[in-house]
Amino acid sequence: MVPAANFLAGGRGRGFKTAMKVLDRGRIHMSALASGMCHRLLQESVQYAVERKQFGQAIGAFQLVQGMIADSKVDAYAAWLMTQDAARGFDAGEKVAINASACKYFTTEAVGRVADRAVQIHGGAGYMAEYKVERFYRDVRLLRIYEGTSQIQQTIIAKSLLREAGLKV
Secondary structure, three states: OOOHHHOOOOOOOOHHHHHHHHHHHHHHHHHHHHHHHHHHHHHHHHHHHHHOEEOOEEHHHOHHHHHHHHHHHHHHHHHHHHHHHHHHHHHOOOOOHHHHHHHHHHHHHHHHHHHHHHHHHHHHHHHOHHHOHHHHHHHHHHHOOOOOOHHHHHHHHHHHHHHHOOOOO
8 A cells, every 4th residue: 555645646546647648748749759750851852852863854853753752741741730739739738648649640650651752762872871861761660669559549549539429448
């Protein structure tokens, strides 16, 4: 038995709620990391597409490369907005568990897609340390694991919404 004076998190019965808030903050943190990585990978991709010449022109002139850059911008922009929204709610003291999970899930999956496109845009150079995207490509995989895997986030989101609708899950 733990003496009442030694309770953490505001007293008996509040530990789980406190732990969940810590997880929410951690998930938003992972989202911020993923959002920043999206932005950096996009910068690296655009710069490379401007500098790298193929068939007498910059590879950024090719529509398929432009499509990958555009898709990466969309992922980066959505990730940033979701992160800002979830962080704003957390800072305001709102219940953000579903949004924090949705944000973490989307942003870490998005940075995986952006990293994959960055390697594709860089071609064989995408595997060379000189161009930096190879390190991001390896590192972003871990973001889908920290603070709960993507599959855990899916479960949290779905179960929360189903409970709100009255289903016992």
